[in-house]
Amino acid sequence: CDIGSLKSGVTQRVKLFIYHTPELTPVDKVPECAIAVDVLRATSTMATVLAAGGEAVQVFSDLEQLIQVSQSWPAEKRLLAGERGGAKVPGFDLGNSPLDCTPDRVEGRRLFISTTNGTRTLQRVQNAQTVIAAAFINRGAVVKYLLEMQPQTVWIIGSGWEGSFSLEDTACAGAIAHAVVEQTGLPTDEIAGNDEVINAIALYCQWQDNLLGLFHHASHGKRLLRLQCYEDLKYCSQADTLDVLPVQKEPGVL
Numbered sequence: 001c002d003i004g005s006l007k008s009g010v011t012q013r014v015k016l017f018i019y020h021t022p023e024l025t026p027v028d029k030v031p032e033c034a035i036a037v038d039v040l041r042a043t044s045t046m047a048t049v050l051a052a053g054g055e056a057v058q059v060f061s062d063l064e065q066l067i068q069v070s071q072s073w074p075a076e077k078r079l080l081a082g083e084r085g086g087a088k089v090p091g092f093d094l095g096n097s098p099l100d101c102t103p104d105r106v107e108g109r110r111l112f113i114s115t116t117n118g119t120r121t122l123q124r125v126q127n128a129q130t131v132i133a134a135a136f137i138n139r140g141a142v143v144k145y146l147l148e149m150q151p152q153t154v155w156i157i158g159s160g161w162e163g164s165f166s167l168e169d170t171a172c173a174g175a176i177a178h179a180v181v182e183q184t185g186l187p188t189d190e191i192a193g194n195d196e197v198i199n200a201i202a203l204y205c206q207w208q209d210n211l212l213g214l215f216h217h218a219s220h221g222k223r224l225l226r227l228q229c230y231e232d233l234k235y236c237s238q239a240d241t242l243d244v245l246p247v248q249k250e251p252g253v254l
C-alpha cells in the first residue's frame with residue numbers, strides 16, 4: 001500500500017527517526033518536524049504549564065541569558081524556572097517540578113526555563129519547520145498532530161542525561177512511534193527511518209503497563225527518587241492525561 005492506510009486517512013508516508021540524545025542528531029539538516037522529549041521532567045513541566053494556562057514557555061540553556069531576557073518582561077507576568085542536577089536553582093521561582101505548575105501559579109504568565117538537558121534539546125532543533133515538546137502525559141495530542149498534519153520527516157529526540165541515553169525518553173519516543181503504527185495501520189518497517197525506532201517501540205511495549213516501574217530502573221528516575229521526587233515520577237508516568245500540544249511559535253518559545 002503506497003499511499004498509507006485507510007485506518008486514519010493518512011495519505012502520505014511519514015518517516016520517523018529517533019535519536020537518543022540531541023548530540024546524535026545530524027548536524028547538516030533539519031527535519032520538517034522535530035519532537036523533543038524529556039519525560040523527567042522538562043517536557044512534562046512544559047506541557048503542564050501550557051495546559052494550566054501559561055502564556056508561553058521560553059527555553060534557555062544558559063541561566064544568565066534567561067535572567068537577562070526575562071527582565072524585559074513585566075514582573076507579574078513572568079516566572080523563572082531553573083534546574084541543575086535535579087535541584088532548583090537558588091533564587092529562581094520554581095525548579096522543574098510539573099506539580100508546582102498549578103493554574104493559580106502559572107495562568108497568564110510566561111515561564112522562562114532552563115534545565116540540564118531538556119531545554120538544550122529544544123534549542124538544538126529550533127530551526128526545524130515545526131518543533132514540539134512531548135512527554136507521556138501529552139503523547140496523544142502529539143500523535144494526533146502527526147496524523148492530522150502529516151509531516152513527512154519527523155525526528156523524535158530524547159534529551160538523555162548530559163549526552164547519555166535515558167530509558168524514559170526512548171520509551172516515550174517508542175510510545176509515539178507505536179501509536180503512529182497502530183493508528184495508521186502502516187507496517188513498522190515502512191514508518192521507521194532508523195533502527196532506533198524499532199528498538200524504542202520494543203522498549204515501550206515491554207513497559208507500557210508499568211511506566212512507573214521503568215522509571216525506577218532509569219538512572220535519572222533513581223536520581224529524582226534520591227531527591228524525594230516520587231510524586232513527580234508518578235505524575236510523569238501517566239499517559240495521555242493532557243490534551244495539549246506545546247509547539248514552537250518563534251525560536252525558543254512554545
Ligand code: 3SL
Pocket residue numbers: 038040041042043083085086087096115116117118119159224
Ligand atoms: O535534564 C533536564 O532537562 C531536567 O528535566 C532534569 S530534572 O528532571 O529536572 O532533574
